Amino acid sequence: MTDNQDKAEHATGLAESAPHYHGHRERLRARFRDAGPDAVSDYELLELVLFRAIPQRDIKPLAKQLIAKFGSFPEVVAAPRARLKETKGIGDAAVDELKIVHAAASRIARGQVQKRPVLSSWSSVIDYCRTAQAFAEKEQFRVLFLDKRNQLIADELQQTGTVDHTPVYPREVVKRALELSATALILVHNHPSGDPTPSRADIQMTQAIIEIAKPLGIDVHDHIIVGKDGHASLKGLRLI
Structure with missing residues (x-):
């Protein structure tokens, strides 16, 4: 061979x-x-x-x-x-x-939010929120803290709860905004069920934060709820 x-x-x-x-x-x-x-x-x-x-x-x-x-x-x-x-x-x-x-x-999506004023890149905000927590199996409450130019100062996960509830303390949210010298907030949480439709409790909690924040010069731009089936904006639904 x-x-x-x-x-x-x-x-x-x-x-x-x-x-x-x-x-x-x-x-x-x-x-x-x-x-x-x-x-x-x-x-x-x-x-x-x-x-x-x-x-x-x-x-x-x-x-x-x-x-x-x-x-x-x-x-x-x-x-x-x-x-x-x-x-x-x-x-x-x-x-x-x-x-x-x-x-x-998540890093890529957050980078798109950080690059420019949040209100001028709303689709990037939604993409980031969905990437960060739309598929989480427990409810998570997140706050985006913004400065006077509506640029992101901080993005913080405030609470993690159960499959259908997250305890949120409005005064603690506003206290943290003051610590960061934030002048505006975007509230975000997820519905593990997949359906982003806001509940009565979601609306009441949002209104409580607005009532505490407004006299202190802090605006709540929106509360976004994300899920596997899409997202909902309380402002878009005229609930705030």
Whole structure:
């Protein structure tokens, strides 16, 4: 047998023994690279994220299982660590990769809000609010504190509650605004049910904050409620 024949047979043997998913990974990467992100589905994008964390396994079934369990790519990356790890095959390394993607998306969205006056980039505000907490499994109450030019001074998560309630203390919200020398606020919270329709309690809490803040020269521009099914603006609905 010649050296060339030996090398050819060795290469053939390696090709035959290589796991089938190696070719799938390269094809998927090539499609993403050449055709762009819209050319891959949610579960395929999830595969791309998990390739590095799970190098020795076909993860297409796992990616499909995660999408089936949580609903979509954004819901998977935003899911709590404990719930992600309930899925067989998902360990700390895989969860870390998903959480890095979620953090990166939030940073990018927040950067768009910080660049210019908030009221002139309202769509960026909504995008940021939805990215930050639309898919959270518990209610979270967030406040965007603005200066006199309506630029973001601080973005703070004030409270985390249960699946349908977050305790909010209006005087504490206004006290924090004074500490930051904020002259305006945007209130944000999520509805884990997915439906962003404001409740009576949401409206009453917003009005209580407005009543305390207004005599101190602090405006409440809006209260935005986000959920998987969209968002609602109390100002847009003429509820404040």
